[in-house]
Amino acid sequence: MSFAMQTIGLVHSCFREKFGIPRQSGLVAEARAEIEILPPFDRDEAFSSLESFSHIWVIFVFHQCLRQKWKATVRPPRLGGNRRVGVFASRSTFRPNPLGLSVVKLDGLARRQGHLYLQISGVDLLDETPVLDIKPYLSYADSLPQAVSGYAPRAPKAAGQLVFSAEAEAQCQHYAQGYPQLRALIENLLQLDPRPAYRAQTGEEGEVYAMRLLDFDLKWEVRNSEIHVLRLDSTG
Ligand code: SAM
Numbered sequence: 001m002s003f004a005m006q007t008i009g010l011v012h013s014c015f016r017e018k019f020g021i022p023r024q025s026g027l028v029a030e031a032r033a034e035i036e037i038l039p040p041f042d043r044d045e046a047f048s049s050l051e052s053f054s055h056i057w058v059i060f061v062f063h064q065c066l067r068q069k070w071k072a073t074v075r076p077p078r079l080g081g082n083r084r085v086g087v088f089a090s091r092s093t094f095r096p097n098p099l100g101l102s103v104v105k106l107d108g109l110a111r112r113q114g115h116l117y118l119q120i121s122g123v124d125l126l127d128e129t130p131v132l133d134i135k136p137y138l139s140y141a142d143s144l145p146q147a148v149s150g151y152a153p154r155a156p157k158a159a160g161q162l163v164f165s166a167e168a169e170a171q172c173q174h175y176a177q178g179y180p181q182l183r184a185l186i187e188n189l190l191q192l193d194p195r196p197a198y199r200a201q202t203g204e205e206g207e208v209y210a211m212r213l214l215d216f217d218l219k220w221e222v223r224n225s226e227i228h229v230l231r232l233d234s235t236g
Contacts, residue, residue: 006132007131007132008037009035009041009134010129011131012035012117013032014213015033017212020194023077023091025104025125026103029188031121033121036117042116050109055103057134058102058104059133059135062095063129071087072086074092074094075197077196078151079197081197083151104125105121158191159192162229163227172232175232179214191227195222205224206221215236
């Protein structure tokens with residue numbers, strides 16, 4: 001059997017490219033996005049009572065992986081990228097059906113110029129991600145503190161000491177009015193060490209990394225095991 005599904009919404013996210021996005025939801029509270037609900041699903045009554053829930057499940061399509069073939073085994077970054085596990089024992093984006101599932105905080109619902117938006121945070125979603133469904137998170141059913149989580153028993157450790165250059169510090173202050181959480185967002189993202197697992201492992205230092213974040217190119221490097229935030233180049 002195969003099924004046709006409709007996109008009910010589109011994500012507008014602070015993450016404009018795959019590199020640098022947290023590998024799970026809930027890891028960076030300052031990572032914000034909106035889901036723009038598309039017609040004919042953007043009816044107020046379809047979302048009535050949703051605001052009484054603090055968190056929601058978002059079921060979405062890994063739209064930037066559609067052309068890649070799935071593989072029976074994958075190498076999760078969590079295992080240093082050098083041990084294979086079954087695709088169904090992973091949260092890899094390369095799956096037979098490219099579906100993602102994230103729990104995110106629901107910060108509110110807003111209507112602007114006729115469009116309905118769900119404001120969410122703690123996201124691991126790329127900009128323009130198509131959303132297939134939204135469901136309320138039910139703590140009594142969905143939270144299982146005694147669950148055993150295989151090779152990923154807990155959240156990743158903080159990567160290390162973070163140092164902002166004088167230029168990056170000044171830029172965060174300069175943009176603080178439009179982006180009040182920018183510094184904390186950068187700090188918490190880089191603490192997750194977005195470098196490919198093999199790079200992080202070999203401890204290769206001195207290479208400048210860049211990611212598109214909001215309206216900036218964020219540049220950093222790892223030196224003496226410290227993460228140095230170099231600067232934010234505006235892309236606007
Ligand atoms: N929480 C979801 C899950 O478990 O299904 C996603 C986990 S997946 C490992 C998270 C990664 O998916 C992110 O770090 C980002 O690189 C990638 N990603 C997010 N949105 C995507 C999209 N629309 N298309 C392709 N890759 C995406």
